[in-house]
Amino acid sequence: MADVEEAKFNTLADRIAALNGQKNFTAPSPSAKRPPPPPPPGANRSPNPNPNPNGNGNGNGITRSQTTQSPNLPPRPQKQSLPPSLPRRANTTEAAAAAAEILALSRRDAPPPLPNRTSTQPSPALPTRRPSAQPLNSRRGSNSSEISHVSTISNLSLNPISSRTSTTSTETQPARRVLAPTLDQAKLPPLPPSRKEREAQAAKAAAERETTEVIKAPLLSTRSAPVVPQAGSRPGLAPRLPSRPTNSQVDENPSIAPRRLPPPPAAFVRPTTFESSRKPSAPGPRPSSDAPPPVPLSSRPTFSQIESVAVRTSTDCLLCRDFSAPDSVAAQYPAHSLPRHDPIGYLANVLCGPFSSATDKARAIFTWCHHNIAYNVEEFFGKCIKGRSVDETIFYGKAVCQGYAEVYQAIAQRAGLQCIVVVGHGKGYGYKPLAKGERPPPKDATGHAWNAVCIDNGEWKLLDACWGAGSVGEGKYTKHFTPYMFTLSNDLFGLSHYPSDDRYFFRNDGRVPSWEEYYIGPLNGEPAQVFGNLSEEGISKFNFSPMEKHIPVYSGEVVRFQFSKICEHWDPMRHGKGKSYLLLMKIQGLDGRKEDLVPLETDGFWWWVDIPARDLGAPGQTIFLYALTALNQKDARGVTKEEYYRTKTSGCYSMNWAVFLKWELV
Incomplete structure (x- = not known):
């Protein structure tokens, strides 16, 4: 192809005029939109509607790839923030041509416009919902829409389908709209009566009952009518209730011989016993009149009440109570026959299960310790006492006072009894009574352990399972049953046991003895x-x-x-x-x-x-x-x-x- 020499122009306006004069080129109108730029070389993928059979370019030097135009795209919407374009000046032809050239050059590098979003096609219409043939079993308690209620119910719960059909597919089992039944067809249960209605019914029933009773009740005679107290008179006191009901019927006037006390000698002063350490209080001042006040006969107990108290005391007293049943049960379960996995639970069941009385349960555990645990004199005199668990102590068969107390507490608590371990001082082995006039040592409430268990009637009972099993003397242990270490009253128990905690005396009078009073004792010597x-x-x-x-x-x-x-x-x-x-x-x-x-x-x-x-x-x-x-x-x-x-x-x-x-x- 021969080279064509391009004409030279002095100004931009001359160039534009020359281009307009060519045959194959027509200047675009100012209002027409310029097509997008051609694709880069080597990327000609769009078909050419007017192919050139010679395979060369056009006469103006532009190749086929350059003349190929891409399909028109919808124009990109202009940004609203750009300022409006200035109107073209009509009196200057050269300025207009220059502006057109600048506009063409600036649009060459701009990207193609995006499609207009406002001209979106409408989405296809959804298929209509078919009404459901499954009626609702109950009416909702709110005013919500029936359609929203149906949409929240699973298709599986409303219409059972075959296992071959997917329960999550909405195309195979579309939801059906259910219309509410008419008002006359709905059968709702009656509402319960309100509180006001219930109160009105109760008041009506009470009024009817009172009316019926008044009508059916016989008239009272004048003699049987109660005496109306006069105004200003003092009401009488209520009758006194006995402390406990009598369980036996006794003759009202039995012949009871009074108990005789031993006669005192002529020149002998009766020694005082220490059943109670309380001293009698000084007598108060006598009244002005020498005559004693009258004895209140209304509060004097009858013979039947006295006899009933005596019978009750004989059954409640631990000193004369028959403990043959719990003692025999305690001898039937030696330590070597106990299960290894849970000996405490087993003993609590077999020792305390046969008895309903808390006192009998406590006695059975006390007697079992005597039969199965010996005092560990080897470790005690060797001063090498080892700490063992309760299970180890039971199967080892030996312990000191602390081991006895821990075993007793474990079995008692497992059996449902309230039981604690009390630590303090005991007048056992090594204790030496004070000589006459000798002062007690400093307070040291340690060295011994015993128990306090809650027995019948909620009474806390002090007991010593170690001393009840035997005694220690001359370096050896002597096994012998000492039941009074269980039956002794708390006041007498405190003569040989002093707890480190003042709360654990459990005396009947509630008094806390001093250390000197305990150590010296009620005697003035041995x-x-x-x-x-x-x-x-x-x-x-x-x-x-x-x-x-x-x-x-x-x-x-x-x-x-x-x-x-x-x-x-x-x-x-x-x-x-x-x-x-x-x-x-x-x-x-x-x-x-x-x-x-x-x-x-x-x-x-x-x-x-x-x-x-x-x-x-x-x-x-x-x-x-x-x-x-x-x-x-x-x-x-x-x-x-x-x-x-x-x-x-x-x-x-x-x-x-x-x-x-x-x-x-x-």
Whole structure:
């Protein structure tokens, strides 16, 4: 193709005029939109509607790829923020041509316009919903639309479909619109009556009932009508209620013989016992009149009330209560037969399950500790006590006081009893009574442990399972059952146990004794030495005289030896081993030259005898309290004082004794 020399122009206006004069070029009108720029070389993908068979370019030097135009796109909307274009000046042709050239050059690099968003085609219409044939079972309680209610219900719950159909597809099971039934076709349950309606019905029923009762009630006569109190008169007091209902019917006027007290000697001062450490208060001032005030007869109890209280006391008293059932159950479950996985739960079930009384449950655990746990004297005297768990202590079979208390607490709490471990001081092994006039040591409420358990009637009971199982002496342990460590009252229990916490005395009077009062005790010196178990014979080891170990010989007084039963209603035939033994005092005679056995008098509750101090013996000698156990090779239970003297005066007899108490003469 021959090169064509391009004409040279001096101004832009001459160039524009030359271009307008060409045949194949027509200047666009100012209002017409310029087509988009041609695509780059090598990217000619659009078909050419007017192909050139020669394969060369046009006469003006423009190739086919340059003349190919892309399809027209809708114009891009102009930004509203651009300022409006200025009107073209009509008196300047050259300026107009220059502006057109600048506009053409600026649009060459601009991107193609975007399609107009306002000219969007409408979306296809959705298919209409078919009405549902499933009726609603209940009417909604609000005024919401029925259609919205149906749309929130699963298609699966309204119309069960086959397992082959997808439950999530809305095309296979379209939702159906359900119309509400008419008002007369709906069957709604009646509404419950409101509160006002219920109150009105109750008032109406009460009025009808009162009217009916008044009509049917018989008329009262004048004699049976109650007396109307006069104005200003004082109303009478309500009748007194008994503390507890009587369970037995007793004769109103039985013949009850009063209990006789032992007669005091002529020149003898009765020693005081320490059943209660409270001192009597000073008497108040007497009234001006010498006559005593009248006895209120209305508050005097009847004989039936007194007898019922006596019967109740005999069943509630721990000293004479029959514990044969819990003691027999406790002996049936040795430690080697217990399961290894849960011995505490097993013992709580087998020991306490057969009994409904909390007292019997507590007693069964107390007796089981005696049969299955021994005191660990090896670790105690070797001062190498090891800490063990409750399960280990049960299967090991040995423990010190802390181990006894922890085992008892674990079983009791598992059985549903309230039980705690009390730590404090105990007058056990190593305790030495103070001599007369000796001062007590500083307070040290440690070294021992025991328990407090809640028994019948919500009463907190102090007990010592360690001392109840046996005793320690001379480096060895002696196993013997001591039941009074369970039956002893809290006041007497506190004579040998002092807790570190003042809340755990549990005394009947609520008083907290001092350390000096506890350590010295109620005696002014050492107590008399006790042998055997007096409680088995019904004799109290806490209520006898003289309680001091040493008895002066040259005091010139008559010494009374006096003993009592453990409780007023203790029966030797029902609670003991049979009839009571005859008690004898073994003395040394005047100046210790003649031994003798003096029997004691008794009235069924007290035993006593009065002996001059000079007849007891000489200083340095000892005297004893004996119990006649055998007479002429026969059991001596029930032998009276007269039978003893007849046998003794016969000249041919044999006797056996048991030692209960021992004193020393000074």
